[in-house]
Amino acid sequence: MAEYSAFQLLKHALTGNTGWKQAWRKAEPKPEYDVVIIGGGGHGLATAYYLAKEFGITNVAVVEKSWLGSGNVGRNTTAIRSNYLLPENQHFYELSMKMWETLSHELNYNVMFSQRGVINLGHNPAQMDAYARRGNAMRLNGIDAELFTREEVEHILPGINMSRSARFPIEGGLMQWRAGTARHDAVAWGYARGADRRGVDLIENCEVTGFLRDGETITGVKTVRGDIRARKVAVAVAGSTGHVLNLAGINRFPIESHVLQAFVSEALKPVINTVATFGGGHLYFGQSDKGGLVFGGDIDGYNSYASRGNLPVVEDVMSEFMALFPNLGGVRLLRSWGGIMDMSMDGSPIIDIGPIPGMYLNCGWCYGGFKATPASGLCFAHTIAKDEPHPLIKPFALDRFKTGRMIDDKGQGATPRWH
Amino acid sequence: MRITCPHCGPRDLAEFYYWGDATRTMPELGSADEAAWLAHVYDRPNPRGHHREHWQHLGGCRAYLVVGRDTATHEIFSIIFARDAAREPSK
Numbered sequence: 001m002a003e004y005s006a007f008q009l010l011k012h013a014l015t016g017n018t019g020w021k022q023a024w025r026k027a028e029p030k031p032e033y034d035v036v037i038i039g040g041g042g043h044g045l046a047t048a049y050y051l052a053k054e055f056g057i058t059n060v061a062v063v064e065k066s067w068l069g070s071g072n073v074g075r076n077t078t079a080i081r082s083n084y085l086l087p088e089n090q091h092f093y094e095l096s097m098k099m100w101e102t103l104s105h106e107l108n109y110n111v112m113f114s115q116r117g118v119i120n121l122g123h124n125p126a127q128m129d130a131y132a133r134r135g136n137a138m139r140l141n142g143i144d145a146e147l148f149t150r151e152e153v154e155h156i157l158p159g160i161n162m163s164r165s166a167r168f169p170i171e172g173g174l175m176q177w178r179a180g181t182a183r184h185d186a187v188a189w190g191y192a193r194g195a196d197r198r199g200v201d202l203i204e205n206c207e208v209t210g211f212l213r214d215g216e217t218i219t220g221v222k223t224v225r226g227d228i229r230a231r232k233v234a235v236a237v238a239g240s241t242g243h244v245l246n247l248a249g250i251n252r253f254p255i256e257s258h259v260l261q262a263f264v265s266e267a268l269k270p271v272i273n274t275v276a277t278f279g280g281g282h283l284y285f286g287q288s289d290k291g292g293l294v295f296g297g298d299i300d301g302y303n304s305y306a307s308r309g310n311l312p313v314v315e316d317v318m319s320e321f322m323a324l325f326p327n328l329g330g331v332r333l334l335r336s337w338g339g340i341m342d343m344s345m346d347g348s349p350i351i352d353i354g355p356i357p358g359m360y361l362n363c364g365w366c367y368g369g370f371k372a373t374p375a376s377g378l379c380f381a382h383t384i385a386k387d388e389p390h391p392l393i394k395p396f397a398l399d400r401f402k403t404g405r406m407i408d409d410k411g412q413g414a415t416p417r418w419h
Numbered sequence: 420m421r422i423t424c425p426h427c428g429p430r431d432l433a434e435f436y437y438w439g440d441a442t443r444t445m446p447e448l449g450s451a452d453e454a455a456w457l458a459h460v461y462d463r464p465n466p467r468g469h470h471r472e473h474w475q476h477l478g479g480c481r482a483y484l485v486v487g488r489d490t491a492t493h494e495i496f497s498i499i500f501a502r503d504a505a506r507e508p509s510k
Contacts, residue, residue, distance in 0.1 A: 242465035252462035256439075257490070302437045305467040305491045310420045312433040345461045401461040402453075414460050417437070 024196035036230035040064025042073035044236040045191035046377020052198035055385035065207040069188030080371040081179035088395040096375035109190030118179035123168040131174035168280030218358030239340025241363040254345040261309040267291030283320040347419030348407040434478030
């Protein structure tokens with residue numbers, strides 16, 4: 001098994017880097033498992049890892065259409081935070097934050113978790129009042145939050161446009177210092193290696209094409225590599241949730257799939273040392289350890305399963321970035337990409353048993369799924385293993401739309417593209 | 420993506436506003452059928468493939484349109500005025 005200690009690095013450097021072993025086996029599908037997890041992304045791999053580690057369930061397969069981590073976990077803007085207003089979100093994302101703080105040790109894999117802070121910039125008194133309210137709500141639940149003045153913003157973001165004559169002048173912000181970023185692929189690879197070592201089969205290039213049924217109950221999956229029976233089938237496919245549920249005969253569900261674009265610039269010397277969001281529109285940005293500016297904004301806004309967006313959003317995001325950093329106008333864009341988001345009706349995830357007997361569902365992450373990866377994996381594994389929702393995810397049950405217990409942090413209502 | 424407005428011709432995506440799924444029908448306003456309201460407000464077909472949706476040419480003639488579009492490829496099959504769609508039987 002691959003270990004990446006300084007000694008190993010030196011040894012392999014001296015022997016021509018020919019001795020590195022693959023981090024996980026190329027598993028062949030067995031005819032039957034206790035649990036089959038559809039989706040080899042962050043959430044699916046984390047679920048497999050915690051099923052094996054915390055609940056002793058190792059007869060598990062993760063089936064992935066493409067290669068592991070080829071979806072949103074391998075390309076996102078990597079922000080990790082727990083700065084929510086509503087208690088259900090706060091408790092869940094704060095568990096995730098605490099898990100991030102020890103994740104590199106837990107996996108013995110450097111996920112490069114960097115607590116460089118996430119600040120929401122405020123541009124008018126009403127916005128600063130809303131930030132004070134959210135910050136107080138966070139602190140009441142034991143989460144760190146600090147209301148920044150204009151001068152404090154200037155101090156931590158020295159390159160930013162602090163002009164009083166800006167269209168949206170910066171008045172202050174809400175900072176969560178413990179928030180930050182992580183190396184996204186390393187998260188997928190770390191969980192994959194950890195799950196593989198505990199006996200989980202990671203099966204790539206294995207697209208699910210249908211479900212095996214015994215009456216109403218799901219008893220396994222049909223894949224391009226043959227049928228695989230399973231006592232429990234867990235679905236963690238993010239933007240493809242609608243499509244996979246369709247295969248199971250569910251044609252209406254409180255999710256819409258939308259495309260979200262993100263952008264990376266050429267590498268620069270350190271210029272932005274925190275993650276920040278622009279409150280005058282919708283823009284979030286940071287700088288990767290390699291030097292590229294990583295940023296994104298709104299989803300394109302129309303239903304889409306195409307992993308590419310359109311130009312109006314590109315223009316929108318660039319103009320917002322220019323409003324904050326006119327001094328970086330000469331920086332060239334290196335690449336952009338689009339990922340498919342499972343936008344839920346209240347902006348919060350859905351993790352539940354069902355909606356069909358034998359199925360377990362993890363979806364609706366909108367575009368905040370990356371930061372939830374550890375807690376989502378742990379809580380989903382708990383739900384699958386014990387056939388009872390983990391206490392922290394009980395509020396995220398599917399029936400909340402029926403009972404009226406929506407968790408709508410932004411208060412936007414049932415229009416997915418606004419969350 | 421470009422959308423060909425039946426009134427104005429081919430126009431840039433930025434001129435249009437998206438109103439979402441056009442297959443939903445609202446229950447009668449006096450209806451007390453909870454399941455029907457739940458489905459109308461929260462449930463969507465969300466298909467990968469052919470999708471029927473409402474757009475509005477907000478930056479042009481302001482007409483409401485019903486567009487048939489493939490969500491996997493962004494290819495547009497059909498565009499008609501919403502008023503004509505509403506007059507079609509059995510929608």
